[in-house]
Amino acid sequence: MQNYILNEGYQNNSFLFDKAKGSRINIKNKSLIDLSMCAGSLLLGHNHPIFKKSIKKFLNKNISNLASPNIYAKKYSKNLKKIIPFSKIIFCNSGTEAVIKSLRLCKALSKRSKIAYVSGGWHGSTDQLLFKPDKYLKPIPISAGLSNEHLKNIVILPYNNIEKTKKILDKNRRKLSCVIVEPVQGSLPYEGVKKYLKLLENFTKKNSVYLIFDEMITGLRTDCSSAQKHFNIKPDISIFGKCFGAGLPIGFITISKKVSNKMSKLKQKVFFGGTYSGNSIVAYVANEVLQYILKHKEKIFKDLENKSALFENKLNKFFSSEKLDLKVYRFKSLIRLVYSKSHLKDRSSRDFFEKNKFSKIKRFKNYLKNQNIYLSASGLIFFSTAFSKSDLEYVIKKFEYGLIRYFK
Ligand SMILES: Cc1ncc(COP(=O)(O)O)c(C=O)c1O
Structure with missing residues (x-):
């Protein structure tokens, strides 16, 4: 079939899904266990x-x-x-839109232009943040068409490196408008980040810099609430979406009382409009699904935790008994298989240790597809309550077999 679509993922015509139900996603008559769950949107x-x-x-x-x-x-x-604790909410249609509007809000309130971004984080298709660090933390654009202004204004902080982050923050403290961070990064999801997040919270409070938590993937998935609640951190501005839309497109921003008070003193309003912001179909359906989730909260989140923990523990035990250089990282029901067991703190070190394994990883992903398991290009695994015990046992067995085949 001729391909006219330029969006990510459409380059490979053989991978066009046509429907999905429960834990399965279909290509024609082939049914695959879907580890991506609509990019993490379907609990x-x-x-x-x-x-x-x-x-x-x-x-x-x-x-x-x-x-x-x-x-x-x-x-x-x-x-x-x-x-979710908040004073006011701004409905958007995607995470990217919520990120763009949050950055605009911070700029309006602070009258400063610099944005501190934490390495390894992903904040959607946002011009200001489409950069990755080189080894000296200098920003490199990851897309053509970005403005030099954005290149000048981004300050990159090394994820979970407290000493270096402190130094960079101190150096830029009078110029920063905000610090934006994914509290738990999809690129390396794990629990041990509280100290780092506290550092960001303390610094931003002390220096009148706004703290933005991008909770697109942690929102709702974290025990029916948020990572900010889990880590007991109070960001000024938060970004949510994905699971909250229950499979329909959504993004929203929540702001604290402090931010909403400051906003009311601005001479000019910050623009938050958009045709479908807060549209009735998404709001209605998402609200019905949220009420269902709230009613069955304990059962749903216990089930997600049990299945995710089983996957993590079984595979990690298998890797150590087989002496495989692999490790499963997990935060709640966000999971990533990292193709190295070396001690990693951030995305850069992950990239470093995985860099010689790209062709093996590609072959492993193809093998999974042939075994009717869909692991998305991002590599992030999102569990859902739809995975049955037998789905889970099948996936674990196939992972073990394939990983031995390609990585032993
Ligand atoms: C943490 C995070 N922020 C922002 C986004 C962008 O959201 P969207 O794709 O809805 O624009 C994503 C998407 O994956 C995300 O994971």
């Missing part, structure tokens, strides 16, 4: 009955998709407030 799996029921209810009520202010966005915000 309950594909086409869960509550999702389908909510869409049917929405249609039966003849609500129509309302871009105008509507009661469904209001109701949804009220329920969100039960699980």
Whole structure:
């Protein structure tokens, strides 16, 4: 089939899915166990009955998709407030939009231009942040078409390196508008980051710099709330989306009381508009699914934890008994297989230790596909309650077999 689509992932025409249900995603008649779960958006799996029921209810009520202010966005915000601490909320359509608007807000409030970005973090297709560090932490653009202004304004902090981060922050403290961080990074998800996040919290508080937590992947997935609650950190601004949309496109920003007070004193308003921001179909369906999740919270999150822990423990035990240079990293139900067991702190060290293994990794991913397991290009694994015990046993068995084959 001729390909007209330039978006990421469409280059390979043989990998076009057509439907999905529960833990499975289909290409024609082939059914694969989906480890990506709609890029981490589906806690309950594909086409869960509550999702389908909510869409049917929405249609039966003849609500129509309302871009105008509507009661469904209001109701949804009220329920969100039960699980995330915030003063005000700004609905967007994607994580990227939420990131762009948060950076705009920080700039308006601080009247400063520099943005501190933490290495290894991903904040979507945001011009200001499409950079990666070289070995001296100098920014290198990862896309054509970025402005020199953005290159000048980004300050890169080394993830989880407290000493170096302190020095860089101190040097830039009068110029920084904000620090943006994924509290747990998809590039290396693990628990041991609290001290680092506390450093960012203390520094930003002391120096009137805004702290932005990008919780696109940790939001809701972290015990039905957030990483900020888990680590007991209070960012000024937070970004959510993915799971909160229950499979429909969403992003939103939450702001603290301090930020909302400061905003009210601005001479000119910060622009947050957008045709579908807070639209009724996403707000209605997401709210219905959220209420279901809240009602079954204990069962859902216990199940996610048990399955994710089993995957992590079984494979890590297997790697040590087989002396394989591999390690599973996990934070809650966010999982990544790293193709090295060396002690890693951040994405750069992961890249360093994995760099000679690219062709093996590619062959392993192809092997998984042939075994009817879909591991997305990002390599991140998101568990959902839709994985059955037998799915899990099958995936573990196939991982063990394939990893021995390609990495022993
Ligand atoms: C942490 C984080 N921030 C922002 C984004 C961008 O979100 P979106 O793809 O909805 O624009 C992503 C997407 O994967 C993400 O993982």
